[in-house]
Amino acid sequence: MTARSLATAAPIATALLIASLVGCNPGVAEPESDSKPSTAASTSASSPASGEKSAAPGAPADGNGLALADAIAKIPDGVEDRTGYERDSFHLWIDADHDSCDTRKEVLIAEAVKAPEKGARCALTGGEWLSYYDEVTVDAATKLDIDHVVPLAEAWDSGASKWDADRREQYANDLTAERSLVAVTAKTNRSKADRDPAEWLPPADSAQCTYGSDWVATKLRWKLTADTKERAALEKVAKNCPDTVVKYQVAP
Template identity: 80%
Template structure:
């Protein structure tokens, strides 16, 4: 699969990669990811970070600030979705679809997409119509609001909702799995494909660290439980500017 490369936008980068972290099978997930080790180099020992600036999933969870969730005043419209930041006709949704396509779609006028093929890593389903895909905020908008985004201004929330500079914050998945997830955190929902769960945990934690969002008690317990089964999962992130 083609890794996401959004060259026109050059700020912070978030990559969460998976190396044999499946808690129940020997299959790796199929979401675009940077490998934790490269051919010819030794892999990190289980539970250890792959490089000097990398964190194991357990270490990354430990860095999450604690906080109680508060949804007071939340409205989805508080986050301006799917902007066309570079004015090239392709909004955030379409940029993610183009970047994550296994087989590139054709682009027509006003970035209309036709054809193409995608692999939804949440459920390992191949999709051949862009209309059957949702773009999931790995950390849902409501969860972000609960965890600190309520204190942001409108511009900051727009940046979060359209975070193309972090490969792992937004992902194209089947509408079915996205809607089954809704605004639930890992204490309440994990991807149905066991092969996706370690990567999803890394994506979640890396996104929260990137945006300095808090984790509540139940969420942290669920993540720590997941980390025990994902000892080789590596998280890389940079704080959003």
């Protein structure tokens, strides 16, 4: 693993979760979108090389990040177009580092607040997770979905339709960026589906700032666009999150 060992992933995820719930105040099948304990400063790093999440995500060149409102302003304008979209255009849940744990399992291991036991072929038993979208504690991996914070269909609409298959696979399995994939309850993930912030926000008030910054960091990381309604919804979130900082690194 190039980023962090599985033995330390759970404590790190726990610390990040605690920081997010303090700093930002104002869902085994996975549907259209795919979720992660939060940090007040949403962060993303370079593309995955080993199939494991980074312990120290990258940031913009100045190292200080951007206020949420300023980060939103950096997202390019665009008009959404879903022509030709098929979910199969994105190859999901690869085992990038060939350790028998695919992307879904890597996220579950990294985000557990109580580490699950890992058996043969990365079968996970036990463990505990906190779904930050709805502040629900979950005690079985089968009750969780892995959410793409910016859903696959939304990514297609806002630029991914022009990518080749390899880059779409990279996006769908972006383990190096801390904020692209998050483990949440299946209920909230399926409620979200492929909707953007103009149509859906997490039900927990405590999740609003984190979700806004996660969304924006992912859009900036992958150079995706935002339409008018999406931008307006994000700006509304930002008004209640003056202390939220967005850090990201553009995907290579």
